[in-house]
Amino acid sequence: MTLSTDIAELRRGTQELILEEDLQRKLAKGKPLRVKAGFDPTAPDLHLGHTVILNKMRQFQDQGHHVMFLIGDFTGMIGDPSGRNATRPPLTPEQIAANAETYKAQVFRVLDPARTEVMFNSSWCNQLGAAGMIRLAAQHTVARMLERDDFSKRFAEQRPISIHEFLYPLMQGYDSVAMRADVELGGTDQKFNLLVGRELQKHYGQEPQVIITLPLLEGLDGVNKMSKSLGNYVGIQDAPGEMFGKLMSVSDELMWRYIELLSFASLPMVEAWKREVAEGSNPRDTKVRFAQEIVTRFHGAASARDALADFEARFREGAIPESMPEFSLAAPAGGLPIAQVLRSAGLCPSTTEAVRLIEQGGVRVDGERVSDKGLRLVVGSEHILQVGKRRFARVTLAVPGNSAGDRG
């Protein structure tokens, strides 16, 4: 691959890359870059949103670079020093170690273990001492720190900012110094902190790291960020069939976004898929290919094939007709209960009747029999509902404001 191809792939899906000329210069040296990304030391339960950064790390690995998976255990062992947040107790070294193992079990489904160095910042932060912390704090001014978006907002609104909050960006920057990072990856909200790393490295006589910020992945609704609490997520520990079904339910538009941020298919390959669809191919075929890639990544090829076969069998078995009534329902962030959707789609006269039908086993969603009366359909998803043998409806749970359908 050429340097420019490499850079194009590294730039893919990123929010910002500062500075591209720095990256070019570093790559031109022909030596593996030291690529840093930091993670909380709390017990992780990752979803695809979290893998956006892991994927970028993996891209670097695929280009032969050295990836440093940093677990921020130093501040984790302090807990909430203000004592105001009882839900953030200090973690013990044993808990940190256990959480690190949980991380490894999950992230090595994306990262190459042979090219990943797991690091803990307590090893150099503890050595800093109180004096080192003061020296570090001398490297930044109060006014510069208050330029950070969330600080400036809180300051303007006279909401308290504890002084130790000013120290955390500096600690994170010092990590880059201690790790001699060439590149640091982070979420968009991390931009300020990543820039502090650049400055501190210059101060310590190092070449400043390239910083790459990555966007938050949209959830299945295509609007809100993917999150456990919004219920619009694909967990990387989701069962193969569930993972496959969720990915098949996303809109065609969102599919391309997911492919940009989650697929390892090369850019020319993705371009070819887009051409196919533009020339008349069914986007569903691309969606299947993409969903297969993701399920394979987390569960292996055999599970992915089984999930696909199972998915298709369900639809065949139900003898789903080509055409049926279509509804778009406005739905709140938490989605809608199945009974309400059935009534709004005109498949039942009331939610009471809908519940009765579910209890009798007469309701299917996407060909699968519904047994849970409390099932909720998530915002942004599209489903085929079936009551009895012959009554069908295709429903889309639209984001409020985008809907032309019945509010139920």
Next chain:
Amino acid sequence: MTLSTDIAELRRGTQELILEEDLQRKLAKGKPLRVKAGFDPTAPDLHLGHTVILNKMRQFQDQGHHVMFLIGDFTGMIGDPSGRNATRPPLTPEQIAANAETYKAQVFRVLDPARTEVMFNSSWCNQLGAAGMIRLAAQHTVARMLERDDFSKRFAEQRPISIHEFLYPLMQGYDSVAMRADVELGGTDQKFNLLVGRELQKHYGQEPQVIITLPLLEGLDGVNKMSKSLGNYVGIQDAPGEMFGKLMSVSDELMWRYIELLSFASLPMVEAWKREVAEGSNPRDTKVRFAQEIVTRFHGAASARDALADFEARFREGAIPESMPEFSLAAPAGGLPIAQVLRSAGLCPSTTEAVRLIEQGGVRVDGERVSDKGLRLVVGSEHILQVGKRRFARVTLAVPGNSAGDRG
């Protein structure tokens, strides 16, 4: 002594005492209080201005309390962490130890060594570690810190404040926690930092310290603060004769201020002196008594008696007339050179002639022959000049703006 007499003496000359009811409660327990005052670890060369705090410490000792002389070596060993100030290199432990000895040699002319504990804050600050520093920083908000006068001014003027400057008041407050201070003494400019100590002690479950701020002592000019660079000081290592002469040169008004802040004469005694002067006694007698007390403190009673005898002999010997021309000369902060004063007072036609007369040994100031052509007379002082046997003038070096005299 009663509690109220004790408190009246402790309140003498202070700027603020926060809170008096806290002090009453602490004293009422009948146990020796732990009284803290902090000092820079740089090599000291003290003048009477520095002894204002030492005198207050001594008062506490005289009332049976335990005085802690804190040398702030922790930050001294860091130096200027911003690296901008080359004149503040980090001090080595050996330098700190040597400076501490220099301190002891000087301060034990005021303090009772048997009731003084010399402490170094590095012993607990180093133990804090980076994590302890973060926990400490969590105890204060950015907004509260910016309320400190100098910070708010610099912030408003967009002059940089390094973040480590926010840590120093917290470290100083933590000293109070580590030392379990009942009282902390400091200059007026220290009020904010001393209050931080009160807050941190509460946070650590201690009774908050009483804070006592003391004013800056005016220099011999009675206007500017006493300072080496302004030349308006009495060094505690000044020779007895020089010390005595300088103190005899202060105005009657300034004399009472010095007595308030520098004399150990009790309040009723000082009241008696004031009554004597009000009833017609010559204030010069009080000035002699006070100057004798101070010289005795730093050089012993014999040296003080010698200085007085010498001072009086010089005046007798010179056969100084009762009446002579009087001049008030406006002088800049650095005072005026003797040659210029002689010309302005009309004792010489030119400064060249004045220099020639000094070289011939024909000039006296306050009865003492001048040998140094570069001698400067300080602002605010009053002197009798003599050229040859018979030409006299009384000159006052007035503060600019207060003078009606020749500008020379």
